[in-house]
Amino acid sequence: MGGEAKKLPRIDFSEVDPSAPGGQAWGTARGEVMDALATFGCFEAHYPALAPRLRAELFEGAVRPLFALSADAKRRNCYGADRPFHGYLGDVPGFPGYESLAIVDGTKDESVRGFARLMWPDGGDNSDSFCGTVVEAAQRIFQLEEAVRRMVMEGLGVAKHHDALSASMWHLFRMSEYKAPNAAEKVVRYGAHQDTNWLSVVCQHEVAGLEMQSRGGEWIVVQPSPTSLVFMVGNELRAWTNDRLYAPFHRITVAGDVPRYSAMLFSVPSFQVQVADELVDDEHPPRFKPHDNNDFVCFCVSEEGALHQDKLKAFCGV
Numbered sequence: 001m002g003g004e005a006k007k008l009p010r011i012d013f014s015e016v017d018p019s020a021p022g023g024q025a026w027g028t029a030r031g032e033v034m035d036a037l038a039t040f041g042c043f044e045a046h047y048p049a050l051a052p053r054l055r056a057e058l059f060e061g062a063v064r065p066l067f068a069l070s071a072d073a074k075r076r077n078c079y080g081a082d083r084p085f086h087g088y089l090g091d092v093p094g095f096p097g098y099e100s101l102a103i104v105d106g107t108k109d110e111s112v113r114g115f116a117r118l119m120w121p122d123g124g125d126n127s128d129s130f131c132g133t134v135v136e137a138a139q140r141i142f143q144l145e146e147a148v149r150r151m152v153m154e155g156l157g158v159a160k161h162h163d164a165l166s167a168s169m170w171h172l173f174r175m176s177e178y179k180a181p182n183a184a185e186k187v188v189r190y191g192a193h194q195d196t197n198w199l200s201v202v203c204q205h206e207v208a209g210l211e212m213q214s215r216g217g218e219w220i221v222v223q224p225s226p227t228s229l230v231f232m233v234g235n236e237l238r239a240w241t242n243d244r245l246y247a248p249f250h251r252i253t254v255a256g257d258v259p260r261y262s263a264m265l266f267s268v269p270s271f272q273v274q275v276a277d278e279l280v281d282d283e284h285p286p287r288f289k290p291h292d293n294n295d296f297v298c299f300c301v302s303e304e305g306a307l308h309q310d311k312l313k314a315f316c317g318v
């Protein structure tokens with residue numbers, strides 16, 4: 001373990017224009033993205049375009065009041081029992097002190113408004129500002145997420161697939177609260193897992209808690225910063241790239257007496273996930289069978305899925 005980095009790779013996106021692919025800053029960042037995702041499966045993105053003012057508004061003005069609502073209100077954030085992980089999570093066995101709410105298509109104004117109507121059926125003073133702030137923040141994160149997704153396709157030499165895949169990718173915006181243990185000792189609030197989607201972007205607010213595991217097994221604490229986001233590969237991007245990118249295990253631990261808040265944007269494929277033809281050859285035989293993401297998510301939360309550490313391999317490994 002000696003000699004391993006105690007920090008994630010950090011990539012500077014301050015000179016990259018997500019809406020204008022190409023150019024020198026884009027090319028430099030793309031090279032760093034590919035290195036980071038193949039080795040660590042994750043990186044810290046310096047992205048001041050998600051302004052610290054907007055982040056503060058998101059957490060203090062939108063996320064914190066949301067968690068102060070009654071449990072009955074929060075439970076209305078439900079997209080159906082056949083869609084695990086799409087909505088409210090609270091009192092989940094094995095996740096003590098963890099609660100979260102999630103908006104399907106959370107980068108879109110009408111979806112966020114629909115969510116707000118469920119939370120504040122009578123309107124409420126907070127509803128309009130909640131929607132404005134969440135959409136603005138989710139959009140900002142989405143702009144960089146889409147750029148990184150494009151860089152990955154370019155870096156793998158399969159850029160021609162980007163537009164079609166992008167058109168059938170949807171986004172889940174999740175907001176989480178981790179209760180303070182009121183003790184100096186660290187407790188695990190969300191155990192080690194790999195994400196089940198394509199790419200994940202985590203925005204931490206003030207209190208540390210996200211830990212990424214390196215391939216060598218070392219846990220790396222990612223300190224929150226008001227200008228950075230954490231990107232990581234989910235199992236579906238790993239599947240599509242025929243295991244060329246690493247989907248890192250990560251967990252959330254907390255200590256002390258201040259609750260932790262985070263917001264995440266997950267890109268999720270609504271197409272059949274099938275290893276790209278160009279990424280299969282004699283040296284890289286296909287590793288995963290074609291499958292549907294929601295079936296994979298259902299497997300992950302099933303009794304059988306719980307038995308496996310590498311859930312993707314157990315579900316659809318060749």
Ligand SMILES: O=C(O)CCC(=O)C(=O)O
Pocket residue numbers: 174176190195202204209210250251252262263264
């Ligand atoms: O709260 C965080 O920092 C990340 C949580 C997480 O890993 C997840 O929701 O999949």
Ligand SMILES: [Fe+2]
Pocket residue numbers: 193194195250
């Ligand atoms: Fe995760």
